[in-house]
Structure formats: C-alpha cells, structure tokens
Amino acid sequence: MSLLAVQGLVAGYAGARIVDGLDLVIMPGEIVALLGRNGAGKSTAVSAITGTLTSMAGTVLIEDVNVTKAQPSRRFQLGMRAVRQDQPILRDLTVAENLRLVETSKEAAAESFPFLAERSSQRAGTLSGGEQKMLAVARSAANPGKLWILDEPSEGLQPMNVDRCAQLIREAAVRGVGVLLVEQHIGMALAVADRWLVMETGAVIDQGKVTANTFETVRRRLAV
C-alpha cells in the first residue's frame, strides 16, 4: 500500500492551472525528489497535497484514505507532516519553546544543529534566515510522521548544514518514513533520494530511479 498516491492533481490560483495533471506515488521508507524549474508548480503541488490550497481536480490518497477534500488537520492525523518554504516557526517564542511545542528537547535537536542548544533562549524571529530554516527542519524532524514533505529545506544553508539536513532525511527514511523532497539543490536531493521526478508546466515530464548517471540526466532536463 502506498503512503501517498496523487492522481491527476490540478491546482492553482485565480483560475490558472499551475499544477495540471500531477501523478506521483510514495512508498514507506522511500525518498522521492521533486525537481523542476522555477514556476514549474512544485510549491503549488505541495500546497495542494498538504491541503493548504484547495485542488480543482484529481485525488490525493494517504494510505488509501481519500483526503482530496480534507482539511490539513485531517491529513496531519493520518501522518502527513510538512516543512513549507516560508519557514514555519513561531517567531515570538524562544528556540527552546519552539522545540518544546513539538515535544522534543534542545539537546536532541542540537545533535543535528548545535547552535539550537547554545542559543536556546533567543527569540526565534531574531535568528538569521538560515538559522530559522534549520529550526524549522529540526522541529519537523523530531516528529516526521509517516509522510514527510519538505519544500526546499537546504535553501540558505551553508554546505555543512545542507549535509546535516540530508542526514536527518535519510534517518527518517530508514525508520520507514516516506519523504517528498522538493529541492533546487539537485546535488543534495539526488544524494538522498531513491527516485526523482521532474515537473514542468504543472505535470511530471520525466522520472526514474536515482543511479550514477541521474545527475547528468536531470541537469540536462532542467537546463533545456
């Protein structure tokens, strides 16, 4: 049984079909990299899959439960977790409070990102852009549910922290979590992913298993 099955998904804003017939499947323990140029519809697809945007057509199933019309909270109950692009942290709370809300400790989070322990009493909104991203990823990694969706987790991170972020994703997959990873950093995405999809004008135009040649194939696909 697939964790996530998306069929013929159509979504967009003000009548524009930004996602137009998207199909994708994620199995438990599998990391799927969703790649594509700017404006291809990746973030809109994430919004429609996570339920923050109402889809116009198509179906979204979580473990065969139809959640196409369901609220984000219902999808959360079924095990879907998401880290959106706009750094979903509680800006007015401290770092430690942000972590406590997802029932994790600063010590556990600091294993990936040590600064989270050192600066635990700082207000999260005053962290730098990259630090806020890491806090968001660490918060989500503490409880990635069954199906973990990340929209550009590596954006704005220094190389060392990109690696740590990749490590967190791998660890989750080893525990059986299915991961949908939206990335511009192809190197990072293909280093962790089992399968890749390339989106263009709202639909998947190419896909495959990650092999030694994938990087070149994908790069050529995106450069056209």
Add this chain to the structure above:
Amino acid sequence: MIRRSIPLLAAAAVPLLALTLGGYQGGQFAQFALYGVATAALALCWGFAGILSLGHAVSFGIGAYVAAWFGINVPNGGTLLGILVGGLTAGVVSLLVGLVGLRGRVNVITFALLTFVLLFAAIEVVNQLTPITGGFNGLAGVPPLNIGDTWTADPVAQRVIATIAAVCLLWSLIVVARSPFGGVLTLAKTHAIRAASSGYNIPAFRIGTFAFVGVVTGLAGGVFATQTQFVAPDQISLALATNFVLWAMIGSRTSLIGSFATAIVISFITNELADKFLSVWLLAMGLIFIAVVVLVPDGLAEAVLKRLPKRWRLNRMVELTTATEDVSGGGKSLEATGITCVFGSFTAVDDVNLSVRAGVHCLIGPNGAGKSTLLNALSGTVPPSAGKWRLGDTELTKMRPWQMARAGVARKFQSPAVAGDLTVAQNLAVARLGVTAHPVALIFAPWRADLTSTAWRILEAGDLVRLLDSPAVRLSHGQRQILELAMTFASRPTLVLLDEPTAGMTASETSRIAEILRTEAAGLDIAIVVVEHDMTVIRSAASAVTVLQAGQVLATGTVEEIENNSDVTRAYVGEGK
C-alpha cells in the same frame, strides 16, 4: 478607441444622472456623490498606502464646518472661499496627524486608533465651541455657491456643479492611485524597506498622501455643506466615520470607483428604507458587511474585476525600454571600518573591517555568522551600533536607506520583496524611477522606465520577459528572486549588496546569474557584495571572498586562498570535503 473613451463617458454620466433624477433624489445624489469622494479618498489611504483612518469624518466635517462658517459670515462669495479654506484646513490637520503617526515604522492598528481618538476630540470640539459651530444645532442657512445671478438660486444648477466637483475630486484621487506614485505606495504597503532601498523616502510619501487625502475629503465636505445648506454634528460623527470604512470595505479598498459607487448606492438604499424599516435595514447592513468580509474579502469591485474577461480589465500597460548607454560605475570602492551590531546582549557583528573593490566580493560563513546583519548595516536598514563606511568619496555612515539608494547603493533582500499587487513590469518601473524621479513628478509621470541592460539580462536568464504583464503575486518563489534581483539592477548602482540572490533558483539559472554578476561587475566597473552559500557561484564569479564567523572576519582573500584555508574548511564546509 471605444475602451479609451469609457472613463470619459462614465465621468460625464454622473452629473447627467444628477440632472435627470427628480428634484429630491437629484439633490440626494449630489450629496451621496460627495460621500463617495470621501470614501474613495479613504480607499486610497487604506488600500494603496496601507493606512487606515477610523476618523476620516474629521476631514469631511472640518471642510463642511469651515465652508459653512465662511458662507454665513463672509458676504459675497464667502462659500467658495470657505470650501477652499476648509480643504486646506483639513489638509493641515491631516498633515499634523501624519507627522505624529506616520514617521518611521507604521503600525496600522496604532495609527487607526490615533485617528479614532482624534475623531472623539473633534466631536467634543464641535459640541463645546457653540459660538462658532452652533453646538448640537449646527449651522443653518449656508448660502449656495455664487454662480451668477440666474443660476445661484437654481437647485438643479447647484446640484450639477456639486456632482461635477465630485467627479473632479474623484478623478484627482484616481490619478494618484494609478500613477507610479501609487505604485510606490503599493510596494511600501508590504515591503517598506524594499521601497526605501529603491530611493523613496517612505514616511514622506505616506504623510503626503494622508495630507492630500485630507484636502480632497475636506473639499468634498465643503461642497456638501453648500448642497445641504445646513451643517450638523452628523458630519463629524462616529456614524459617518464608520460608514466611510464600511463603504470602502464593501466596495473594495483597492478600487476607488468601486468605493465611490458603493457609498452612493448604499446611501440611497439607506435613505429609501430609513423611514419605514430603519432597524431592519441596519441589521441587514450588518449582515451584508459580514457576508462581504466572509465571501469577498477584497470587496465587490475586486470580485467583479476578477471575473471579467482579461481584455476588459483596464490594466495599466508599462512601457519598458533599455537605457541607451551603460555608464561606467567608475570603480568606486567600499571602505568599512569597525562595523559593530549589538542586539541586547548579543553581538551579531563585531568590529568588522571590509574593503570591497570593483568586482564580485562574496561574503560567506556559517549560518548565523552575521552576514545578513552586516548587509543590513551597510545598507542603512538596521543602522549599526558603531562603525563608519564610505563609497568612493561619499560618506554613507549617517545616510538613510533612500538616501543611500540615491547615492548609488542598491540592495536585494534575503526573502524576495516584491509587490504582489503590481505587475512584474510595474515592480521594475517603481524600482527604476526611485533613484531619479521627484516624488511629486511621479504623480504625473507615465508608467515608463528605461532599465539597464543588466536588468534585462537577468530577466532573460530567469525567463521573466514573457511574464512582464502578470501580477507578481502569480510568481513562484524563485521567479520573485529573479524579479527582485532585476529590480536591484534596474537603475545604475555603483555598489550592489545582494543577500543570497540565487536561493531558490535552479542550478542552470544560478550559473547564468553568476555569469551575469561577474561580467557586469567587470564591464560596469562596480562593486557587488554577495552573501552566498553556493560554491559554484563563488568559484565562477568571485574576485574576492571574505569569511565571517561569529560576527568577526575569519579570513579574506581570493577564492583559491579561501578554499585552501583549513580554518574556513572546518568552520564552514565541514570535515573531509
């Protein structure tokens, strides 16, 4: 041709309507059109500049009372003089309120409450200053406008004059809203710092707009007094102030014509139903308001516009050209000494010295090293606690962001700051005009701008040229990055500060942008400081690299020197890379 004449026909139709409606209703229509002007003025403030006034009736009431007082007490043409003085007085009061409440960062709620308090103060003044205002009784016997012996006594002529005045006032508001000046207000509504970094003194724009809106509302109030020939405390009341807000909300605060029309229609309905079903009607109004907030939060006009076919939308086209010559930046260098930024007990940037020559100078370092803070300090958006810096011979230390922009400093922010309500081309034009145009000239300027060839190259690299007429709200995150980068290069800067310009871009876009930055820095002889994590960008574009760690300079040198520096590798890239 037909579409172009629609606004003219519509403008002529309003006074004609006043003429054709019967005696009583025609008079009502003229009065409601003046309410409509005040509502549209509020919409300009609220929907475009992002400033909500809960005491908008103050300007209207001042205009009405001053016009009435002059009309009664000054013989021979006192009414006209009174209208003008009333508009001016309302403008001065608004200017003073703006000077108190609109300097620096503006909190919409705080300012709304300030105007709310002002409303109660004004109501109190009207009630207490009985010798001048007539107290509860108001001022009766306001003479009509003197428009010649035959016409002065004719209510129909008075009514037509009043509606023509209303249309002219509405037109002046529309001119401001649709001009590049209105574009600046729209950008500043969501991204005030971005607008400031494009060369606009935003507090002055907001205060000026608020004062202008005060003048227009005051003039509308004055003309209103000549129509009713009687001014009462109703004209400066809580009920009227609330109505202005409701009408603008229902009609669309981003549509001046929508606000204008809604004020007239609702006033008419209220008036018709007032005698028979007043309480039921007030309840219905409340329900309509709630329905609008829930179903069409942007208001009726926006809801209608959204459903119109594209060719019926009167979208302002922007004429973008290419600047004829690329002037050399003259190789000015940035010299910064002792830059220190302290927040409470945390020192984010600690005594940093930075020397940047023409070329691409990359600023790298671990997350939280203080890179963005340093850029904020150098661009004046968050002034540092200590330190001095200069660009060539120009001292930048005490400059505000808009002054820096005019001195040739351009800035791109970490999360892309573009105005979603404007089109891509409008965003670019607003960014381009800030450095050269005078704010008042922007009101009358056409939507036309000459972009540098650099900006065009960036737009082409990001495939945005085909989207110039799309609203920026439709762009993806990465496309907004491209747009804001092009906005940064829209005019000719001599120092460019870029905070992670390629975040969210694809690998191929990133390498194209890196190539553009490298060649343009060399070709134009300008300094570009780039905060960047992508080593491919650094390798292909950087002529110098400075590494920050914990707020201090860890190393500075060429790309090769930095890559071979073991301290940098340990702190930044990680072991074994």
